[in-house]
Amino acid sequence: MKERILIVEDNKNISKLVKFNIEKAGYECTIASTGEKALEVLSDQPIDLIILDIMLPGMDGFGICRAIKEKEKLKNIPIIMLTAKGEEVDRIVGLELGADDYMVKPFSPRELVLRVKAILKRGKVESIKKDMLMAGGVTIDIPKHKITVKDKPVDLTQMEFKLLVTLIERRGRVQTRDRLLSDVWDMNTNVDTRTIDTHIKRLREKLGKSGSFIETVRGLGYKFKEEDED
Numbered sequence: 001m002k003e004r005i006l007i008v009e010d011n012k013n014i015s016k017l018v019k020f021n022i023e024k025a026g027y028e029c030t031i032a033s034t035g036e037k038a039l040e041v042l043s044d045q046p047i048d049l050i051i052l053d054i055m056l057p058g059m060d061g062f063g064i065c066r067a068i069k070e071k072e073k074l075k076n077i078p079i080i081m082l083t084a085k086g087e088e089v090d091r092i093v094g095l096e097l098g099a100d101d102y103m104v105k106p107f108s109p110r111e112l113v114l115r116v117k118a119i120l121k122r123g124k125v126e127s128i129k130k131d132m133l134m135a136g137g138v139t140i141d142i143p144k145h146k147i148t149v150k151d152k153p154v155d156l157t158q159m160e161f162k163l164l165v166t167l168i169e170r171r172g173r174v175q176t177r178d179r180l181l182s183d184v185w186d187m188n189t190n191v192d193t194r195t196i197d198t199h200i201k202r203l204r205e206k207l208g209k210s211g212s213f214i215e216t217v218r219g220l221g222y223k224f225k226e227e228d229e230d
Helices: 012-024 035-044 061-069 088-096 109-124 158-169 177-183 193-213
Strands: 004-008 028-032 049-052 079-083 101-104 132-135 138-141 146-149 152-154 214-217 221-224
Touching: 004 012, 004 035, 012 028, 012 109, 028 035, 035 061, 049 061, 049 109, 061 079, 061 088, 079 088, 079 109, 088 101, 088 193, 101 109, 132 158, 138 158, 138 193, 146 193, 158 177, 158 193, 158 221, 177 193, 177 221, 193 214, 193 221
Parallel strands: 004 028, 004 049, 049 079, 079 101
Antiparallel strands: 132 138, 138 146, 146 152, 214 221
């Protein structure tokens, strides 16, 4: 069965362009021109990924993203925000609400397809050997996709989960931003490194005191420190 992409876009020319390129890449597409219609589609049919505009009539993209992430059955659906709003504050808000990626119009259809493929591939491929990871008061149950900190559950987005797993698997070793882009985002270029910084900030906040184990290595990147480090 082909994976289905929901395109939430009120500009017919853009939605047709996106649909043409996504279907050409082998996926099925459904288009919703409003946030309300998008939520109806999500309640009626399985969706594997959402391409979401922000400036929509009625409920805007931020509101839609928030509504999706608040629903237990929908919260793990990856979201790519595709919008003309290119200010840093908009990007940060989108990522903090749980979007997996953020692209600014005008955009390259080929790049959009590559990002869709990368995100869907990340959801399929299981390259983690251990079922359980424990470090810095954090316990990760890989098969169940569950995180606890000091026995309290923590709700992470798909991207935050993958980022934390990567850092803990490689704890004690510095991970450059380029390496994280390649291994976590499955992208070698075209993803702003500020995306990583925003996810790290959000991850630290969600982990509470355990977030201090994620250290910034100035000029290089990040590492999850060993528990016996000073």
